[in-house]
Amino acid sequence: MTTPQQQPAAPVASYTSPIPIRRAHLGDALASEWTKIRSVRSTMWTLGVMVLLMTVIGIGLAALVTAVGEPAPTDESVLGLGVFGALTGSICVITLGALTVTSEFGTGMIRTTLTACPSRARVLAAKALVFFVLAFTAALVTVGLVALCQVAMVDGREPTGEEWLLGTVGVSLFIALLGLTSLGVGAVVRHSAGAITIMLGLMLLPLVAGFFMLGSSALQGVSEVLLEYSVPAQLIGVYGEAAGSGPAGWGAVATMLGIAAVALGSGFAAVGARDV
Incomplete structure (x- = not known):
């Protein structure tokens, strides 16, 4: 029995959202990270400077070799001239790779990201995939254009199919x-x-350390290892010119793949173990 002051509660109508509700997956994280990386100015500046440096240095060296008038060695591919521009441009890719993940920690936006996607491994995997595809595509287009210009400008031996593959796809990887x-x-x-x-x-x-150690006989072995396995030597090795007994060709790419796997694995462990 109810009093005039106590009216029976009206039944609550059920609400159905017009927006389809589904479980989030990696594709959603990829779409989010793609929106982030293409909408910030750092991506445009770093990749733009990379393309500019690799193009200017690569074509400029080809023009300089052509102006000198000396034919390229018959046992070396003309594509090797691209190593100078690729080495300089890789600094821009290093910068963008770091900013892809650190910028959100610096601004605190990582809290919003992890609220929307609590799976930290998924977030980092999406960042890595989006960045890798973007960096590889930009490098491949630039390296391929520079390689075509160098072969057309410099009077030298025509590169083989394997040399073309290494000088474009291998370098970009x-x-x-x-x-x-x-x-x-x-x-x-x-x-x-x-x-x-x-x-x-x-x-x-x-x-740098390897060059300074060359004068010491006691450190000769250490100097050779540092010189042969440094990043510039590895990049030269991708073009087929191994530094001493260091890896060359696809072996240099595989070495960098192992280093990237270790670094990225450490990143997954750190992101999963730490709080934001």
């Missing part, structure tokens, strides 16, 4: 994997300047 290594380091360090500095040190310090 190497550069993209180097950037992926930077992304993994960024996931561990969570600081843009720190991650970029570490990657530049890993890229250049072994080469």
